[in-house]
Amino acid sequence: MSGMAQVINPAAASILAEAELLTAKNRQEAYGDYREQSRDVAAVWSVLTGVAITPRMVPLMMAALKLVRESGKPKRDNRVDACGYLHLLDQLPED
Template sequence: MLEQAAAIVDADREKTYGETGKNLRAIAEMWEAWLRARGKLAPDAFLTFEDVACMMVGLKLARLANDPRHKDSQIDACGYMRLLERCQE
């Protein structure tokens, strides 16, 4: 499963979504704007690529709560951890 997740993340992902760190930072900025507009994020608070990767793992875990055997969600959760690792390197 870990090898499959790494193969997905390390292959064509950047062709589709762009450079990993840049993409996760763009998601963080969009989430910040949304949270600020909703009054849920202080003006001086910011999200990081780590926040995005970990919260996406949380999303996948929430989906797995409905069906812990769903392989796509398992692989996706591992994939987000791989993205986190790549950004931290």
């Protein structure tokens, strides 16, 4: 099963454990280094909004999106993803 995404049994894992696994391994393998991506996303959002967006703002804004979704239609996925984005924030250098 090497190289395959690990399947998580939601009943057996906390949302924090699930978020850590997704951000630490599965998403890294699928999408690459988040530090590079956060810089690229920040640059694009800065151009689109005309506001200076920093790489550290990217996971905060994505977590906010998940919290808004959670407030309207609660789902485990929203909570896992919000935790995952905050975990990614912790991996980025301070501004």
